Amino acid sequence: MSRSHSPSIRMVASRAGVSVATVSNVLNGKASVSPDMVARVNKAVEELGYVVDIAASRLRSRKSLLAGVIVPDLTNPMFAAFVSTLEHLARVDGFDLVVVSARNDAAEEADRLANIRAWRPAGLIAIPCDGAFKSRLPAGFSIPTVLADRIPDHDEFDLVAVDNAAAAGAVARHLDEQGFRNCLVVGTRLSISNVRERWEGVQAAARQMTLELLEIGIDDPVGLDAFERRLRERSKPQAMFALDHGTALATYRIVAEMGLKVPGDIAFASFDDMEWMQLVGSGVTAVRQPVEAMAEKAWLLLSRRLAGEAGEPVTRRLRCAIEIRGSTARSAVSRGGETESLKREEKHGNQ
Amino acid sequence: MSRSHSPSIRMVASRAGVSVATVSNVLNGKASVSPDMVARVNKAVEELGYVVDIAASRLRSRKSLLAGVIVPDLTNPMFAAFVSTLEHLARVDGFDLVVVSARNDAAEEADRLANIRAWRPAGLIAIPCDGAFKSRLPAGFSIPTVLADRIPDHDEFDLVAVDNAAAAGAVARHLDEQGFRNCLVVGTRLSISNVRERWEGVQAAARQMTLELLEIGIDDPVGLDAFERRLRERSKPQAMFALDHGTALATYRIVAEMGLKVPGDIAFASFDDMEWMQLVGSGVTAVRQPVEAMAEKAWLLLSRRLAGEAGEPVTRRLRCAIEIRGSTARSAVSRGGETESLKREEKHGNQ
């Protein structure tokens, strides 16, 4: 079945003609070892291609350089970037990461959460599927945890997220100032804090503009269908605001299928700035989220807890930037392919 | 530092008033245990929130339900989808995955490869950074391994990839038939097998069309600069073919910045079909790769090896589909926003 085992510390010891304790000391730079021993041990390690067994090491030393990461969906570019950044930071600090995806399924999240404990990670960084995160934690859960991006309905963990309401409000204000009189806001589900906060931000910021909300779920054919019917059967809104990447994609596709011109027939803005948004038509106005900064903050918060820092859970809000592009231009002279892009930093948020 | 330890099997045993062996037997469904014992053990497990320590379990049983996965870059949507699919398949088979990214860096790949061994995974699935994969394997590497997507300069491992040459050739033939007389082919580096094979496929298939190749690297400002100079300083090609997602994005951006109309001024095709390619202009003609199928095949191949299947390394090539869209239309009546999409399955490849 499995081929010859990997070399153990004992094989290294016998090859180097020393005790296993000495090998361990050399490997971990502990205690005082004579240069001669160090050389012999390193030679044996080299020749055998020895690598320590992390599991055995942790078992005995009772200290783990492992952190768990759970995200709702690895194929979401936002989360992929988050994990990628995290992975790099972790490595720099000597940590390994066990990464799991809940695949947008609360039940699967609960399952993974239970499973991840089997690895005895020192800490956990989680982007919850929805607000009911706590209810999916296994009984007796006691791993130092930092939540990111989505906010649960309780506050027992450190938390880092973006300033959704302020950024979404800035977009709404922009649309308002451009003179659009009504706006269809499209999100997945209000049970996701990001969507809820963005919607609330829009409501608080809109002045002249009347608002309408549509929840279409995540990759849900029924939701998409309702969306399309809404656009076809009732009077078209002057503007649309998609509250995340998935809905932005869906919205743009429907708009294209209906043959509507952006911004000539309808204006369009998105929360989440993806690369393609600079390329379509005259560009899509979008909120750019500081994903890397969020990952850095999350890792920092976790590091502190692992270093023993006590105290109440903290919440950090990160500021977003708004990219104003052609899709929300007031006068609709669509000069195909040309990008009139004007970058504006909105100042808002605490942090 | 770390809070109260997670409960051990001994605590479960004492709480249930049984021996640790019985607890282990209940947990693993081994041997014969009376219903009474099962109930008592499960109750104690529940109350304590006990989860087995995978590391200790593997240490003793000498069998590991862990597989390693290494990809060049997690933020590449192709690889993210690959990992996500893999993760699901692994879970179904009871496996955990330790996922690492090389961040497009050969040195980092070597580092991760060495590090991943510390986990003693039963098997490994790797998408190599480039052809010199073998040179980055640690001495004494003996983990059953399946390579995917990119082909190394040796053949000691099972391998699954797409039929690059055939698919790229089909695109070249299409461009040729559309009447374009010259084509600028843009790739990252020929040292990546995908790029090389696609370029060879194009060369083999083009008839009337003259070809020119440009290697621009991965996120390399110098390469981008050279690319832009090429377009500005010499006569524009009638068509361009980007050999992967990154170069497609770069190409499309430069085209937009130069104010060129697609396909009016220049035709454009891409290897890798991303969601936005249906949305820009009249759509981008693209090769759609079977990423999920590739992940499935890779997992299947690995499973077989883990089950003890011997024999020579096998290579599997998966067929791609071509999506013909407006960006390669012969007559350039660019009706902004309207998508004239015509799906065509190209039959080619073995497997």
Added chain:
DNA sequence: ATGAAAGCGCTAACAT
């Protein structure tokens, strides 16, 4: 400076 030996949490032999 080096080594012998105990023991981390668990499973697999082997008793009973």
Added chain:
DNA sequence: ATGTTAGCGCTTTCAT
């Protein structure tokens, strides 16, 4: 059917 015990690979006292 259940319990006792050895030992997986490692680190850490504690002797020497």
